[in-house]
Amino acid sequence: MSNKGGPDQFGADPCCGLIKMIRGRLPGGRRIVEFQPYGQPAISDVIAALHRLQDDPGFESTMPALWDFREIDFADYSPSSCRNDAFFLNRFPNRKGIKRACVVGNELGYGHLRMFQEVVGGFGLDDMDKFFVCYSRDEAIAWLDG
Numbered sequence: 001m002s003n004k005g006g007p008d009q010f011g012a013d014p015c016c017g018l019i020k021m022i023r024g025r026l027p028g029g030r031r032i033v034e035f036q037p038y039g040q041p042a043i044s045d046v047i048a049a050l051h052r053l054q055d056d057p058g059f060e061s062t063m064p065a066l067w068d069f070r071e072i073d074f075a076d077y078s079p080s081s082c083r084n085d086a087f088f089l090n091r092f093p094n095r096k097g098i099k100r101a102c103v104v105g106n107e108l109g110y111g112h113l114r115m116f117q118e119v120v121g122g123f124g125l126d127d128m129d130k131f132f133v134c135y136s137r138d139e140a141i142a143w144l145d146g
Contacts, residue, residue: 017041019049023059026145033059034066040076043085050092061094064144068137070105074112082112086119089126096125101132101140110135 017039024032033053037046054061089095102113113133121128132143 017045019045021049021052021059026064026141028145030145031060031063032066032144033063034068036068036071038071040073043088046085047088047091050095054092054094061092062098064099065101066137066140066144067100067102069102069109069113072109074106074108077112079115082115083119086116086123086125089120097127097130099130099132099144101134101144103134103137103140105135
C-alpha cells in the first residue's frame, strides 16, 4: 500500500490512546484509509475518526479500511464492551457494506474482533462478510484489493 500524505491523529490524551488515519492506495490503485490505534483509545476516538472519514473531502466515506490493531492490548476489553461498541456502526450508514480488514498481533485480539464481527452480522449492523480479521498486514491488503 502506498502512503499519501501524513497521518491525521485523534485522541484526547496521546498517553492513553490515539488513532492515526493514513490515506493510501491498494496495489490495484483503489484509495484506502488505514487506521492505526495506539494505547487504549476510547470509542469516542473511533467515532471521531469515522466522522473525519465521512466529512473530510480528503477522504471518501466509501473507502475500504485497514485497521491495524497490532499495538492494542485487548486485555481490558470486555465482551460486553465489544457488543456495545458494535452499535456505533449505526451512526455511519454510508459505511455499510464497505470492506474492512483488521490486523491483530495476538489471539486475544483475534478473538475480540471475530466476536465484534459476529455481533455486526448477528444484529444486522453490516454484512459480516465485509469484515476480515487476520494476523498479517499483507494478507489484509490482498483481501481488500481482491
